[in-house]
Amino acid sequence: MSYTLCEKVRELEPYEPITGNYRIRLDANESFYNMPDEIKAEIKDIVETMDFNRYPDPGAKELIEAFAAYYDLDPENITATNGSDEMLYLLASAMLCKNSKVVVTDPDFSMYGFYSFLSENEIIRFRKNDDLEINVDDLISFVNENKADMLIFSNPCNPTGRGISADDARRLVRSVSALVVLDEAYMDFWDQSILKEAASYDNLIVLKTASKAVGAASIRLGFAIADSRITKALRAVKSPYNVNSLSQSIGKCIFSKKELLDSRRDEIKKNTRDLYTKIKEITENYRLPFKVYEPCANFVFVGTEKAGDIFEYLLENGIAVRYFKDSEALRITTGSTAQNSELLVYFEKYIIEKILKRNR
Numbered sequence: 001m002s003y004t005l006c007e008k009v010r011e012l013e014p015y016e017p018i019t020g021n022y023r024i025r026l027d028a029n030e031s032f033y034n035m036p037d038e039i040k041a042e043i044k045d046i047v048e049t050m051d052f053n054r055y056p057d058p059g060a061k062e063l064i065e066a067f068a069a070y071y072d073l074d075p076e077n078i079t080a081t082n083g084s085d086e087m088l089y090l091l092a093s094a095m096l097c098k099n100s101k102v103v104v105t106d107p108d109f110s111m112y113g114f115y116s117f118l119s120e121n122e123i124i125r126f127r128k129n130d131d132l133e134i135n136v137d138d139l140i141s142f143v144n145e146n147k148a149d150m151l152i153f154s155n156p157c158n159p160t161g162r163g164i165s166a167d168d169a170r171r172l173v174r175s176v177s178a179l180v181v182l183d184e185a186y187m188d189f190w191d192q193s194i195l196k197e198a199a200s201y202d203n204l205i206v207l208k209t210a211s212k213a214v215g216a217a218s219i220r221l222g223f224a225i226a227d228s229r230i231t232k233a234l235r236a237v238k239s240p241y242n243v244n245s246l247s248q249s250i251g252k253c254i255f256s257k258k259e260l261l262d263s264r265r266d267e268i269k270k271n272t273r274d275l276y277t278k279i280k281e282i283t284e285n286y287r288l289p290f291k292v293y294e295p296c297a298n299f300v301f302v303g304t305e306k307a308g309d310i311f312e313y314l315l316e317n318g319i320a321v322r323y324f325k326d327s328e329a330l331r332i333t334t335g336s337t338a339q340n341s342e343l344l345v346y347f348e349k350y351i352i353e354k355i356l357k358r359n360r
């Protein structure tokens with residue numbers, strides 16, 4: 001007898017972010033801050049007093065309360081998951097019937113399409129315009145004409161760093177009958193959130209994560225905010241013990257540090273701004289036709305036909321960024337001031353040595 005893998009998984013490869021040891025990691029949009037020692041000390045206490053033999057709280061009540069307090073939300077409207085990735089999978093699988101139509105925008109976070117593919121949804125791609133912006137009226141018509149069951153997109157967008165205004169987001173949600181999944185993973189860095197009003201719509205789920213501005217990617221925490229009807233369904237379809245006890249307790253601790261989180265978020269915003277300004281200056285100085293997108297998130301997206309080459313050059317010099325082949329672009333996460341300076345040195349060095357072919 002021989003067992004044949006089902007066709008859709010036969011050729012799949014495990015998700016592998018860049019492997020290898022790089023001095024500077026600017027490839028995954030993580031926070032460049034680790035947790036400070038005071039918080040690590042609190043985490044040590046959490047570990048020491050944990051009842052490791054007990055299942056976690058399926059409702060993650062205390063974690064959700066701390067998250068809700070930080071963002072000024074009602075805990076009743078929140079579902080916690082093992083990273084937002086778990087919720088993305090649930091949305092594509094459990095929350096949709098067989099052969100549902102899912103609209104994704106292009107380019108956008110690749111996991112949306114991937115989970116829809118696994119769940120055998122019909123994926124319909126809405127192309128962004130040449131500036132990689134969403135024309136909201138066109139998107140509304142697209143969703144309605146295709147009779148989509150779900151629309152999912154990130155705002156601000158990963159990888160472009162561009163976004164739509166809160167007013168456009170509201171108009172979009174009101175103008176379609178599809179379920180709108182609005183991924184605000186990076187909205188901490190911008191001011192066009194509709195998170196606080198998420199529960200006032202009957203067709204909206206806003207997603208948040210602790211992996212970016214909060215700087216806790218390691219403990220895998222995601223949150224879905226929606227009205228009570230949707231929230232009840234989300235809580236019902238998730239696996240009961242999806243968020244482990246350590247992550248719940250550590251997350252509760254971290255979300256209670258409002259001042260720390262706010263000030264770090266502001267530093268990340270400032271560093272992103274500086275990084276953007278300097279990349280733009282360098283490319284304009286040398287009159288290169290690079291397209292540097294103004295960032296609304298914690299990374300800078302740079303379109304250039306040299307993207308693949310620059311990516312390799314930076315890697316050789318110990319700096320990892322993300323390369324998007326389809327868009328011919330680089331996504332450079334902001335690092336600390338020192339990390340950004342080093343990135344900029346090698347970025348400029350590449351231009352001088354490889355494009356202008358000058359040796360200093």
Ligand SMILES: *Cc1c(COP(=O)(O)O)cnc(C)c1O
Nearest residue numbers: 083084085109154158185209211
């Ligand atoms: C990083 C990211 C997430 C977060 O995923 P987690 O599973 O919570 O780490 C979600 N959406 C987008 C668009 C992201 O870039």
